[in-house]
Each structure stands twice: as C-alpha cells, then as structure tokens.
Amino acid sequence: MNFESLEELVSQWADNKGIFANATQMAQAHKTIEESLELAEAVRVGDQSATLDALGDVLVTVIIGCRMAGVSPELALAAAYDEIKGRTGKMEGGQFVKDGK
Numbered sequence: 001m002n003f004e005s006l007e008e009l010v011s012q013w014a015d016n017k018g019i020f021a022n023a024t025q026m027a028q029a030h031k032t033i034e035e036s037l038e039l040a041e042a043v044r045v046g047d048q049s050a051t052l053d054a055l056g057d058v059l060v061t062v063i064i065g066c067r068m069a070g071v072s073p074e075l076a077l078a079a080a081y082d083e084i085k086g087r088t089g090k091m092e093g094g095q096f097v098k099d100g101k
Contacts, residue, residue: 007073010063025068032061 014020019028035057042050066073089098 003073007063010060011067014064014067019064020068023068025065028061028065028068032058032065035061 035054039051039054039058042054062076063073066076087098089096091097
C-alpha cells in the first residue's frame, strides 16, 4: 500500500473516531509528543517491535495534525526539507547540531 492510500485510511479512521470533529490542534500536538516519548523509550530499551509501532504512531499523529492544519504531510515535509537542505552543523553526542545563526 502506498503512502497516499495509508494517509487516506488514517484520515478516515480519525474521522470515524470523532477526532476531527472534537479534538484541537493543540491536543493533537500533545498526542504527537506523547507518542514521541514512547518512541524514545522504545529506542532506549532497544525494543525493535515497540520502536516500529511508535514510529508508526508518530506518523499517524502527524498525518492527523497536518489534516487539522489544512496542509498535506508532503507539503509539511517539503517545507522542512527546504529549510534544512543547506543547513550546516556537526555531530555531537550522536546528534546533528546545526550551526548558530
């Protein structure tokens, strides 16, 4: 199944659950943070199955958040890439740290 089909299924699921009718963008942002913390914990303990599940959950919350904001995930990703494509920085402690402004 391609990303667009999955995106539509996620949106239909969210609509069926009343998320679009009853949730707020802020509540959805908090849900993304919650799922991101679960991802960090799965990575910390080295649980590959939980990591895969958490990555998917983060994507689900982002897809729903995009729909609530009236933008496509592709547009959000393109905007982020446009911002980072020329970024410089260095690796510190296993993480890329961008150069200061």
